[in-house]
Structures are given as C-alpha cells and as structure tokens.
Amino acid sequence: MDQIKQVAIVGGVHGNEFSGIYLVKQYQQQPEQITRSSFTTETVWANPEAHYANKRYLHSDLNRQFKTVDLANPDLSNYEQSRAKVLNAQLGPKGNARIDLLIDLHNTTSNMGACLILTQAGPFYNKLAAYVKMKMPEAIISRDEDHFAAEDHALMCTLGRYGVLVEVGPQPQSVLRQDVLELMHRMTQHILDFVELYNKDALPALPKQTEAFRYLHSIKLPMNERGERIGMVHKNVQDRDYQPIHPGDPLFTLFDGTVVPYQGETVVYPTFINEAAYYDNNLAMSLNEKVLIEL
Known part of the structure; x- marks a missing residue:
C-alpha cells in the first residue's frame, strides 16, 4: 500500500505572503499541531531574503523555478533560481523526492477563500479533495493544469512525490489577517488528518463526486x-x-x-x-x- 512517510509544510515561497510564514513559525513553536503517528512532518521557510526585503521575490518568482529542466540548468543562477536548486536538494530531488507530500502555503489578494490547489491527478489527490471538501464545505478545490506531468510544472509543490498548494485570501500583500490565517491552519490540519487516515487505511466513506474547478x-x-x-x-x-x-x-x-x-x-x-x-x-x-x- 502507498504510504506517506515524510511531509513538508512550506511557507514564504513569496516573501510578502505572510500567512504561510507565520503559520510555519507557529508550527515550529507548537510541533504537536503537525505531529501524527504514521508520518514525520518538517517545516520550511522557502524565501527568507525576499521576506526581509518585503517583496514577493528579489530577482524572479521562486514558484516558477521548479521545472526539471530548469533545476538542472547551471546558467539559471540568480537568487531565486539558486534557491530553487537548494530546496530541490533539501526536499527532492524532483522525480525521486525524499518528501512524500509537500504542502505549499500561499496567500492571494483575491477573494478566493480557502482553496486546495491540485497540480496532479490520481487516486490520492481525488480522495484528498473529497475528504477536505467533506470536512470543510466552504473550501474550493482547484485542478490547476493537472494534465501536465510533474516534471513540466514549475511550481514548488511538484518537488514532492505528491504536492498541493493551500491558497487563501483575500489578504493584502505584507499584511496578516486572523481569519485568513485560521482558514489556512484549518485546511492544513485537514490535509494532515487525511494523510494519517490514508496511511492507516481508515478513511471514512467519502463523497463519490466532489465539485472542482479546472484552469482554462x-x-x-x-x-x-x-x-x-x-x-x-x-x-x-x-x-x-x-x-x-x-x-x-x-x-x-x-x-x-x-x-x-x-x-x-x-x-x-x-x-x-x-x-x-x-x-x-x-x-x-x-x-x-x-x-x-x-x-
């Protein structure tokens, strides 16, 4: 049976999206919130230099640097391109990753609520979507170009064997909002709970159909x-x-x-x-x- 043994929760891929950064700090201070019996969870702050500069990125969008071909290109060497290679070594390597599930935390200025964004298709993702929607009916499930192979995706979450984004808004750049932080925390907890039940083959009866939105x-x-x-x-x-x-x-x-x-x-x-x-x-x-x- 497929087992998720190692989970990574990543915040701060974009330096001015504060919820993920502060949620990662919360989890580092209260590790019991992300502790489950069947897997190990680690936290990562992806782009601290951009955060210190109060910018989304310094040179280029970090969340567009993770195509397999780009990670292997030594000529791509600005700060974010180099940082992507460091994260690939730490969490990947992409295609044979140490991390089984990567949960990437993001904010948006748009009025999107709490969104679970799936970049790949398959039974694990389908069950995860059904579970999260069942536990959190207000959640939005997004299928973002899930027809592409992981190697062709540039997003950081595709470093892991499995990977999802938690995208929550509206939140202005470089601002914290309690309601948005709480939504991000709730969705992340549901994902961790799902993995625990998935590993133990103890998932509850899930809806046979789950509404989702596919990017055009x-x-x-x-x-x-x-x-x-x-x-x-x-x-x-x-x-x-x-x-x-x-x-x-x-x-x-x-x-x-x-x-x-x-x-x-x-x-x-x-x-x-x-x-x-x-x-x-x-x-x-x-x-x-x-x-x-x-x-």
Whole structure:
C-alpha cells in the first residue's frame, strides 16, 4: 500500500505572503499541531531574503523555478533560481523526492477563500479533495493544469512525490489577517488528518463526486497598442471569484466608460481576480471550467 512517510509544510515561497510564514513559525513553536503517528512532518521557510526585503521575490518568482529542466540548468543562477536548486536538494530531488507530500502555503489578494490547489491527478489527490471538501464545505478545490506531468510544472509543490498548494485570501500583500490565517491552519490540519487516515487505511466513506474547478487560461487587462492599461476589472466581477460569468456579461470597464463584455461561448468561473502580484504581467484573472472529481 502507498504510504506517506515524510511531509513538508512550506511557507514564504513569496516573501510578502505572510500567512504561510507565520503559520510555519507557529508550527515550529507548537510541533504537536503537525505531529501524527504514521508520518514525520518538517517545516520550511522557502524565501527568507525576499521576506526581509518585503517583496514577493528579489530577482524572479521562486514558484516558477521548479521545472526539471530548469533545476538542472547551471546558467539559471540568480537568487531565486539558486534557491530553487537548494530546496530541490533539501526536499527532492524532483522525480525521486525524499518528501512524500509537500504542502505549499500561499496567500492571494483575491477573494478566493480557502482553496486546495491540485497540480496532479490520481487516486490520492481525488480522495484528498473529497475528504477536505467533506470536512470543510466552504473550501474550493482547484485542478490547476493537472494534465501536465510533474516534471513540466514549475511550481514548488511538484518537488514532492505528491504536492498541493493551500491558497487563501483575500489578504493584502505584507499584511496578516486572523481569519485568513485560521482558514489556512484549518485546511492544513485537514490535509494532515487525511494523510494519517490514508496511511492507516481508515478513511471514512467519502463523497463519490466532489465539485472542482479546472484552469482554462488567463486573460489580460485591456491595453492599447503601446502596452498601457486602458481599463479595469468590472465592478460586477470584482471579489466574485468562482462565481459564473456568462457570455455577454460585463467583464471590464474602460476608463472612458465603455463596458467590455465577456465574449466567450461558454460559462466560465474566474479566479485570482485582480490579483496584485499579477499586475506586472497585466493579468486580470484566470478562467476556469467547473468539473467533478469522481472516486
């Protein structure tokens, strides 16, 4: 039987996402909160230098450095690229990892609530999603490009044999919110409880179907031919992460007052709406389809 023997909880991949950093500190001070009988859990603070600088990253996004080919490329040597190689040596190596499950903690400025993001498919992930949703009905389950092989994913959680992200918001950058920290803690505890029951073959009866959202693509803010922003997310969309957008619904408002509608042909579900960290790429939101995870 598949066994999860070593778990890593990682915070602070992005230096200005504070909840993961402070939750890791909490767990270091109160290790009983992450102690279970069937596996060992360690904590990692991934990007301390970015945190000390109060920035998301110093040179490049650490959470985009973990493709197998990039980890093996010695020419990728800026701070975050080098840090990724250190973390790969510490927790991986990717493809033959020491860590069985990597739980990566993140905040978003978007109104996403508590999201469990799965980057891979398979029975373990399907059961985990069903368990977390059963225990925490308000949780959102996201399947983020789970059709890609782990080696082609750039996210840190794909270092582990299994890996998930806990993404919680809304929380401003470089700020702590008690409600968000508590949501992150609750979801993390449910994941650890699941692993304990999974290892002992003692999982309760799980729902046969679990609602989830699969990433389709991202869309950019309205821009002119000079690359300047000429509009913003429509007020009817703002803060409505995972709420449906129908063809013809307002999507953007231009600064001259023009309303730009959604021109797709199917209902989509936006997330990471107006995420502050994505403004450097002028990304407005990600669009998803609703799917069912079946056991």
